[in-house]
Amino acid sequence: MRIEKESKKEFIKLLVLFMAIITPWILGIAYFSKPADSVAEHSIKLVNYKADVGSRVDHQKFLILQQDFKTPQDVTAACVSCHNMAGQDIMRSSHWTWAREYVTESGDTLQLGKKNMINNFCIGVSSNEARCTSCHIGYGWEDENFDFTDSRNIDCIVCHDQTGTYKKFPTAAGYPVNEAKKFGNTLFQAPDYAFIAQNVGSPSRQNCGVCHFVGGGGNNVKHGDIAMESNQASKEIDVHMAIEGANMDCVACHIADEHNITGNLYSVSSDNTNSITCDQCHTNYPHKNQTLNDHSNKVACQTCHIPKYAKASATKMNWDWSSAGQFNEDGSTLIKKDSAGNITYHSMKGTFVWENMITPEYYWFNGKADHYLLGDKVDTIDAIQVNSLLGSYEDEFAKIFPVKVHRGRQIYDPVNQILILPHLFGKDSSAYWTGYDWNKAAKAGMKSAKLPYSGQYTFARTEMYWPINHMVAPAEESLGCSDCHSRDGHLANLAGFYLPGRDRSIFLDRVGFILIVMAIAGVAFHATLRIAGKRNN
Amino acid sequence: MKKRTYIYKGFERFWHWSQALLIFFLALTGFEIHGSFSLFGFKDVVKWHDMAAWAFIVLIVFAIFWHFATGEWKQYIPTTKLVKAQISYYITGIFKGAPHPTHKTIYNKFNPLQRLIYLGLKLLIIPLQVGTGLVYMFYIYPNNPAHVGGLGLVAIIHTFGAFSLLAFIIAHVYLTTTAETPLTSIKAMLTGWEAIDVDEKEERSKHLQQAVNDSAAGYYRIDSNGIFVDVNQAWLDFYKCTQRDQIIGKHYSITRDKKDLAELDLLVSRVLFGEFITGVPATRKCMDGSSGKHLLSANPVIENEEVIGMEGFVLNISEAEGLSEHMYYTVRNSGAGYYRLDDKGIIVEVNNAWLELYKYDNKEQIIGKHYSITRSPNEVENLEKSFNSVMKGETITGKIAIRKCRDGSTGRHILSANPVFVGNQAVGMEGFILDITTLEQD
Known part of the structure; x- marks a missing residue:
């Protein structure tokens, strides 16, 4: 009887020890398995945002707008007769100047922008103005002699037209047509200026989109994250612009003061002034989970919240100019298309690669960019960086950003070691799209840009970087931890820092593995000897 | 150890x-x-x-x-x-x-x-x-x-x-x-x-301390003025004290009748001079007025080469003690055979009657032998069963068994057996045998 009692006591003691160790774990599990970060919807925290409602004005009532406008400049004159400071404001803006002031490290102030930089698509503006400036908010910028100080040349209605009838002609230096005219298969009508002028308002997505959605000569060619479908987007494509979602206009985020529209496009911008950030509305602590909020020190919101871009239409990922100039046997323009209708070859432009539902590439980016400036000497060992996003892990201001990298091959002067700005567009035979002679085009283009040309050309690999900011996905589609914290995750190629789950010291892992194996083997060996020794004894 | x-x-x-x-x-x-x-x-x-x-x-x-x-x-x-x-x-x-x-x-x-x-x-x-x-x-x-x-x-x-x-x-x-x-x-x-x-020295002193505390002998200590400083539980029990403070701080004279006190006074003064007393019978006066007999030991308490008191033990001599003495002789002189085995079945004690029944001349011939020696081969199993069940705590009150005597002859007896406990552990078996050989023949 007493023996039983003793062992019972012993058992209870053990049980108490066991419970003391186990109970905190059970409590922990119970506590932590509470659905703290549940998918239960919570309202998104916003500050500073409310839809912009201007004072209501019925422009139809203004007598000055009830005239029979002969030229678009007449409309502008009518606009600025009331909005008498708007002209000055516009002419300071980069939408007008296609350039911004940029202070170099050595202290020089430069005017840098679309006007004098090259890109990875149709290369450069100089000598091609009349084609390029169909997206300029002005009239008549057809060569270097355009007067940037004449407010009558401002195109007010391209941004403010609410009728949807106003269209600039693609090759008319920013002018619409006077009488109906075809461009390819598209018929352009002369605008009804009075009707348009009486129906103006704050720019809608369509207004911005006529240029920005089709940059590079077609839908979604350049950006990848804004395209014609943004006008009719679903939540899956873009939560902000979605018709059934926030249904926000571009200017809801790209707010403007005195016509200076905020936001930087790093194909042309170098500095991070005037930029827009998510936290302006969403605050610095948008998540309930502090760990996620902490991530924003080094990870841009876009990185997790834009897991894919070019979700509907494809975007151009590669443009190889070197193959341009091939024709059908009958001498007509050779055009090849893929099954989705994207042009994959064009005699005028060369070979294209299109993709959609693209996982971005990721780079450290501190909001500042470097650019290839016309005349910069550069070798072709690596791809020439048309622009480069600055920043690194060590950079206090740099974060990981999703980026579209557009790759290509551009005409290059191997003697002077500079990229060539070719004369592409024009009626003259030196224009490539007329004479298909790269040598003449290079000569004319470089002359216009006031740069030397050796007479020799080749094609060099180029890369251009486009940070992705739009096509924000619904929260449940954003990246999860293990999308990056894993061996082959989204950030597999982003070097220069230790990422838990991705990185390790392979040497240490081997040493550790050997250590464990040796420990087990040693134990097994020792145990064997012991057992053998016992038998012998 | x-x-x-x-x-x-x-x-x-x-x-x-x-x-x-x-x-x-x-x-x-x-x-x-x-x-x-x-x-x-x-x-x-x-x-x-x-x-x-x-x-x-x-x-x-x-x-x-x-x-x-x-x-x-x-x-x-x-x-x-x-x-x-x-x-x-x-x-x-x-x-x-x-x-x-x-x-x-x-x-x-x-x-x-x-x-x-x-x-x-x-x-x-x-x-x-x-x-x-x-x-x-x-x-x-x-x-x-x-x-x-x-x-x-x-x-x-x-x-x-x-x-x-x-x-x-x-x-x-x-x-x-x-x-x-x-x-x-x-x-x-x-x-x-x-x-x-365990450290033997330390273990020993710890154990001794415990032994005094839990001893069945009463322990006491008085200072040089004869005032009680410490007693253990057994002492309190002997003197029928319900609480320690009934005695601590009191003079030893309250533990004796007047007529017995002079004897104790003499003893105390002898010890305080350094003498050791190893066993003196004494009659105590208990707290409830009754009296009892005990054996008393006493030695001086020495600190810094100076006698500061006296301590010792009292061993009760009560009616029960007399009874157990009686029992001891009863078993020794009994006509029934007594035996005791240890937990391995080794015989550790027998009485004269047992020796006679088994025809042994003296104890030395059988002590230390296994019990199987007391049975013929076909009878051993019976005893083994009994032994095993007793070791599990059972008591057997009367079982007929056939013994094998030293000279090879056999006899019949009734056997009783019970476990010997030390603490809660059965450490052996003991019991009596009553010869029924002649009874059977009648």
Whole structure:
């Protein structure tokens, strides 16, 4: 009887020890398995945002707008007769100047922008103005002699037209047509200026989109994250612009003061002034989970919240100019298309690669960019960086950003070691799209840009970087931890820092593995000897 | 000398097993964060690892407090003494069945290698893991909280620590099997009890102290003025005191009738002069006025070479004592045969009647022999059954048995048997036999 009692006591003691160790774990599990970060919807925290409602004005009532406008400049004159400071404001803006002031490290102030930089698509503006400036908010910028100080040349209605009838002609230096005219298969009508002028308002997505959605000569060619479908987007494509979602206009985020529209496009911008950030509305602590909020020190919101871009239409990922100039046997323009209708070859432009539902590439980016400036000497060992996003892990201001990298091959002067700005567009035979002679085009283009040309050309690999900011996905589609914290995750190629789950010291892992194996083997060996020794004894 | 001892205290075991569980869990979750495998998913595993880390830190804080509060930290003071012996024991001695070179005692729980390794864990590996772990946990920006230039170095050190701990655990778990039996050490860490070496001197003084306390003999001590300073429970019982303060502080004269007091006065004065009294009968006066008889011993209490009092024992001589004496002679002189076996079945005591029945001349011929000698081969089984059931605690009151006498003849007797208890343990069997050989013949 007493023996039983003793062992019972012993058992209870053990049980108490066991419970003391186990109970905190059970409590922990119970506590932590509470659905703290549940998918239960919570309202998104916003500050500073409310839809912009201007004072209501019925422009139809203004007598000055009830005239029979002969030229678009007449409309502008009518606009600025009331909005008498708007002209000055516009002419300071980069939408007008296609350039911004940029202070170099050595202290020089430069005017840098679309006007004098090259890109990875149709290369450069100089000598091609009349084609390029169909997206300029002005009239008549057809060569270097355009007067940037004449407010009558401002195109007010391209941004403010609410009728949807106003269209600039693609090759008319920013002018619409006077009488109906075809461009390819598209018929352009002369605008009804009075009707348009009486129906103006704050720019809608369509207004911005006529240029920005089709940059590079077609839908979604350049950006990848804004395209014609943004006008009719679903939540899956873009939560902000979605018709059934926030249904926000571009200017809801790209707010403007005195016509200076905020936001930087790093194909042309170098500095991070005037930029827009998510936290302006969403605050610095948008998540309930502090760990996620902490991530924003080094990870841009876009990185997790834009897991894919070019979700509907494809975007151009590669443009190889070197193959341009091939024709059908009958001498007509050779055009090849893929099954989705994207042009994959064009005699005028060369070979294209299109993709959609693209996982971005990721780079450290501190909001500042470097650019290839016309005349910069550069070798072709690596791809020439048309622009480069600055920043690194060590950079206090740099974060990981999703980026579209557009790759290509551009005409290059191997003697002077500079990229060539070719004369592409024009009626003259030196224009490539007329004479298909790269040598003449290079000569004319470089002359216009006031740069030397050796007479020799080749094609060099180029890369251009486009940070992705739009096509924000619904929260449940954003990246999860293990999308990056894993061996082959989204950030597999982003070097220069230790990422838990991705990185390790392979040497240490081997040493550790050997250590464990040796420990087990040693134990097994020792145990064997012991057992053998016992038998012998 | 080994003795079953309570060596690992409650908190110590709680700490040890909690730590074991936490280290195991931290390794499991840690190596998932490291990218070695996928089990919980990165988000949850980080949460679990952090939670376990905090639990570990809390446990460490308590453990540090415990080690200092109990002085157990001294167990980890490193020593180079016998390190070589311990190493050579593990390398060679253990295979030959050599004894452990060091002895586990309650003051020296760890062998010198254990001391070194555990101290290394406590001072190097665990602080390293906690330190790098905290930096890992709070480092979310190049300059926060300390500029360590990224997680790389911290993570690598942390991983190194994890491998070290893992290797330690493998060796540690294995080495627990090197005690007496493979499970001895683990059982000890679970229950707290282990048979370990005890300091004989200390053990003895502890035991003596206990013996006086619990003795059936009454203990007393008086100072040089004859005032009671201390008595034990047995003394209180003899004197029918219900409380110690009935006697402590009183003069010894209240323990005697007037007519017996002079005798005690004389005895006290003799002892205070340094004499030892080894056994004097005395008649005490109890607190309730009744009286009793006892044997009294007394010796001087000496401090700094000066007699400061007297102490000794009283042994009761009561009616019961007389009875047990009577019983002793009864058994010895009984016509019934008496026997006693130990737990192995060896005969340890018989009386004269038993010797006569079995036809032995004297005790020496049978003491130390196994009981099977008392039965013919086909009868042994019966006795064995009885023995076994008695050892389980049963009592047999009357069973007919056929004995085999020393000369080979047989006889019949009725046998009684009951277990001999020491504490709760049956340590033998005893009983009587009554001869019925002649009875049967009639």
